[in-house]
Amino acid sequence: MNRRVLLLGLLFAAAVLAFIGSAEAKMNGPCTAQIAGADFGTVDEVSIPSGASIPYSFSAPTALSSYELQLHYGPYSASPSSGTVESDQTSISGEVPMDKYAWLGTGLYSLTGGVVLADGSSCKGTINVNVEGNPLASAVGATAAAVTVGSTAGLIAMFLKAGAAAAA
Amino acid sequence: MADSAAASGWKWVFKPGMIVLGALFALGVLVLLQQYGVTTFTTGKLGAALVFGAILGVVLGSAGARRTRPAARAEASQ
Numbered sequence: 001m002n003r004r005v006l007l008l009g010l011l012f013a014a015a016v017l018a019f020i021g022s023a024e025a026k027m028n029g030p031c032t033a034q035i036a037g038a039d040f041g042t043v044d045e046v047s048i049p050s051g052a053s054i055p056y057s058f059s060a061p062t063a064l065s066s067y068e069l070q071l072h073y074g075p076y077s078a079s080p081s082s083g084t085v086e087s088d089q090t091s092i093s094g095e096v097p098m099d100k101y102a103w104l105g106t107g108l109y110s111l112t113g114g115v116v117l118a119d120g121s122s123c124k125g126t127i128n129v130n131v132e133g134n135p136l137a138s139a140v141g142a143t144a145a146a147v148t149v150g151s152t153a154g155l156i157a158m159f160l161k162a163g164a165a166a167a168a
Numbered sequence: 169m170a171d172s173a174a175a176s177g178w179k180w181v182f183k184p185g186m187i188v189l190g191a192l193f194a195l196g197v198l199v200l201l202q203q204y205g206v207t208t209f210t211t212g213k214l215g216a217a218l219v220f221g222a223i224l225g226v227v228l229g230s231a232g233a234r235r236t237r238p239a240a241r242a243e244a245s246q
Contacts, residue, residue: 074214107203110210128208135203144203148196154189155225159232 029123031060033113035096040113040125050106050133051099056081056113059091063118067092071101072110088118098131105138106131183229190225191218 135141
């Protein structure tokens with residue numbers, strides 16, 4: 001069997017599987033966490049308006065030591081909210097300023113929330129945040145649309161050019 | 169299989185231009201899917217999209233090159 005064909009087939013199958021895969025929201029550890037009113041442990045996705053700040057809260061059975069929220073976008077990740085807890089607080093709340101990340105546009109984002117407890121244990125959870133709005137009105141969305149249309153036209157042109165050159 | 173592929177006029181062609189365009193196409197589609205709320209944009213999906221696009225470029229490049237080969241065109245016209 002042609003090894004190159006087999007390799008291409010395997011890569012294609014792996015790419016399709018990874019392309020369509022999607023993580024479910026989970027919360028590990030004895031804590032509870034909420035974002036925009038949605039529980040990390042039970043809700044997979046929460047919708048928010050574009051540019052809005054998202055209220056969040058963490059609570060644990062014992063005192064908290066530190067907390068962090070991380071927004072993921074491909075290889076890029078940002079920490080819109082993090083800090084340490086000085087007193088014996090067992091809960092903490094605040095707001096994620098999503099307007100700072102408006103340049104990313106609309107759509108679905110993976111948000112990871114984690115807390116470290118005073119006894120050294122930790123909790124971590126992930127939830128998908130759907131930022132509502134018009135994708136083509138953002139720089140990222142408009143650029144993606146232009147790249148998709150341009151590359152499609154380029155692929156068709158290169159495909160047809162080869163045939164036309166042979167026919168000449 | 170390689171013999172049957174050659175007999176049918178098919179030959180794998182790796183054109184850098186087609187591979188880059190295929191990867192750009194898949195990247196654009198992935199970002200659009202993310203922007204429309206269909207899927208998240210993760211590092212794994214970025215890699216998968218680039219691999220998917222590169223394979224698409226190879227397949228389209230090979231199909232385009234097949235049209236240029238006289239033997240393949242003659243066989244197709246029969």
